[in-house]
Amino acid sequence: MLTVKTIENxxxxxxxxxxxKGFDAEAIVDEIIETEGTRRKKQAELETLFAEQNRVAKDAxxxxxxxxxxxxxxxxxxxxxxxxxxxxxxxxxxxxxxTEVAQLEKQLHDKLVLLPNLPHESVSxxxxxxxxxxxxxxxxxxxxxxxxxxxLATKYGLIDFEAGNKxxxxxxxxxxxxxxxxxxxxxxxxxxxxxxxxxxxxxxxLLINADSGFGTGQLPDKEGQMYHVTxxxxxxxxTAEVPVTNLYRNVIVAENELPIKLTAYTxxxxxxxxxxxxxxxxxxxxxxxxxxxxxxxxKPELSYAALDEMVAHVEELVKKLGLPYRILRLCGGDISFHxxxxxxxxxxxxxxxxxxxxxxxxxFESFQSNRLKLRYKTQQKKTELLxxxxxxxxxxxxxxxxxLENNQTDKGIIIPDALVPYTGFDIIS
RNA sequence: GGAGAAAUGGCCGAGUGGUCGAAGGCGCGCGCCUGGAAAGUGCGUAUACUCCAAAAGGGUAUCAAGGGUUCGAAUCCCUUUUUCUCCGCCA
Numbered sequence: 001m002l003t004v005k006t007i008e009n010x011x012x013x014x015x016x017x018x019x020x021k022g023f024d025a026e027a028i029v030d031e032i033i034e035t036e037g038t039r040r041k042k043q044a045e046l047e048t049l050f051a052e053q054n055r056v057a058k059d060a061x062x063x064x065x066x067x068x069x070x071x072x073x074x075x076x077x078x079x080x081x082x083x084x085x086x087x088x089x090x091x092x093x094x095x096x097x098x099t100e101v102a103q104l105e106k107q108l109h110d111k112l113v114l115l116p117n118l119p120h121e122s123v124s125x126x127x128x129x130x131x132x133x134x135x136x137x138x139x140x141x142x143x144x145x146x147x148x149x150x151x152l153a154t155k156y157g158l159i160d161f162e163a164g165n166k167x168x169x170x171x172x173x174x175x176x177x178x179x180x181x182x183x184x185x186x187x188x189x190x191x192x193x194x195x196x197x198x199x200x201x202x203x204x205x206l207l208i209n210a211d212s213g214f215g216t217g218q219l220p221d222k223e224g225q226m227y228h229v230t231x232x233x234x235x236x237x238x239t240a241e242v243p244v245t246n247l248y249r250n251v252i253v254a255e256n257e258l259p260i261k262l263t264a265y266t267x268x269x270x271x272x273x274x275x276x277x278x279x280x281x282x283x284x285x286x287x288x289x290x291x292x293x294x295x296x297x298x299k300p301e302l303s304y305a306a307l308d309e310m311v312a313h314v315e316e317l318v319k320k321l322g323l324p325y326r327i328l329r330l331c332g333g334d335i336s337f338h339x340x341x342x343x344x345x346x347x348x349x350x351x352x353x354x355x356x357x358x359x360x361x362x363x364f365e366s367f368q369s370n371r372l373k374l375r376y377k378t379q380q381k382k383t384e385l386l387x388x389x390x391x392x393x394x395x396x397x398x399x400x401x402x403x404l405e406n407n408q409t410d411k412g413i414i415i416p417d418a419l420v421p422y423t424g425f426d427i428i429s
Numbered sequence: 430g431g432a433g434a435a436a437u438g439g440c441c442g443a444g445u446g447g448u449c450g451a452a453g454g455c456g457c458g459c460g461c462c463u464g465g466a467a468a469g470u471g472c473g474u475a476u477a478c479u480c481c482a483a484a485a486g487g488g489u490a491u492c493a494a495g496g497g498u499u500c501g502a503a504u505c506c507c508u509u510u511u512u513c514u515c516c517g518c519c520a
Binding site for chain 2: 040043044046047048050051053054056057058059060061062064065079080081082083084085086087252254373383
């Protein structure tokens with residue numbers, strides 16, 4: 001959510017920059033500025049009213065006190081009655097104004113949440129995924145025409161898709177044997193890699209409340225994409241980003257604690273309504289999957305350096321696994337509502353002959369922290385919004401898909417060296 | 430789940446109807462003192478919004494949250510939430 005101040009002070013540039021995201025902000029920005037003007041005026045009126053009321057009460061109080069001391073109880077009673085009448089008048093006026101202000105605030109809020117984050121200047125105006133810029137491509141792509149991972153998973157007894165269908169439904173696979181062990185190994189490898197680089201490991205709840213959903217932007221924007229436990233009004237987390245970032249909701253961080261670097265492994269739950277076809281085959285798109293996430297909270301002026309650092313960090317991890325990968329800078333049409341700049345990592349899936357997204361690293365600037373009320377105190381004792389960033393490091397299913405497909409040999413599936421200490425085996429056969 | 434107690438600033442803690450955004454202490458910041466430090470000592474030390482060109486200085490709100498009583502609420506009443514203690518249940 002952009003701050004009202006930002007909108008007021010940068011009307012023109014906001015409208016033009018949001019065009020990069022294909023968003024026509026002109027009307028809504030004007031409405032926000034107008035509503036805010038009215039709100040402020042009404043708020044000032046209301047506060048003046050309160051000030052008068054406070055003064056009346058104070059004066060009356062002083063007089064009542066004095067009169068009572070002198071034993072003039074009847075006179076005190078008269079003062080009391082006068083004050084009561086005045087107070088009643090104020091209350092009628094202020095009640096009306098309060099309703100008005102509350103309505104204006106709601107209107108303002110409803111409009112503010114419609115505005116996407118401003119894209120970084122390096123974000124191009126492309127309309128869809130084809131227009132993303134390939135920043136880097138690395139690794140050798142093996143020969144094609146081998147078994148897809150869903151066949152390999154069945155062949156080696158790694159994943160039981162049918163059992164998942166029975167227990168829950170499509171998109172909830174059951175990992176078995178070396179398949180299950182591989183999951184655990186990947187999670188450990190990823191977490192170790194992250195903690196070695198100074199990320200603090202946390203284990204958050206998997207259900208969150210609506211306030212948390214709002215803080216990171218899943219609510220109200222992506223309401224339908226989360227599983228909702230209606231009896232308790234909880235949501236299953238779609239990513240660890242939500243609980244981990246929300247640790248800092250309503251927090252004023254001490255400057256010396258920055259930057260904050262956190263990592264968490266969690267299962268992720270996504271309804272993915274409307275997905276179908278080859279995109280969802282096997283491990284390509286699941287309702288429940290495992291992911292290790294990294295989150296950083298930094299001072300505004302350092303957030304892009306942090307983004308670069310996170311991209312480099314994720315790249316190391318992909319390299320450790322020996323998978324061919326590429327890094328994309330998302331264009332305006334493909335970047336998310338909340339992000340200012342996003343880099344996607346994709347690994348090549350040999351049998352499917354296509355790239356699979358395995359990580360998305362984003363700088364949200366102050367878009368989340370404004371919702372979260374996540375701030376720090378500057379040297380000048382000003383409180384200022386911080387910047388939040390996060391990235392997958394990494395999401396498991398498509399990594400597994402690529403590992404299985406790319407590393408298959410006549411003898412079996414070769415486990416990358418970096419992973420062997422965690423799996424305890426170097427081949428799946 | 431049942432019974433009871435509690436919730437005050439960064440922390441501890443005082444405050445049962447008025448001049449209380451809140452004593453006192455700790456911590457922290459800036460001084461003084463000192464050769465340097467400790468001790469001592471002086472001053473300062475919440476957040477949001479808002480008025481003012483800015484600063485200085487005002488205004489409003491906030492003592493878990495929401496509502497109520499009252500001329501006036503940290504203080505009284507109601508609801509909710511959370512925490513603690515005891516009992517029950519339980520991995």
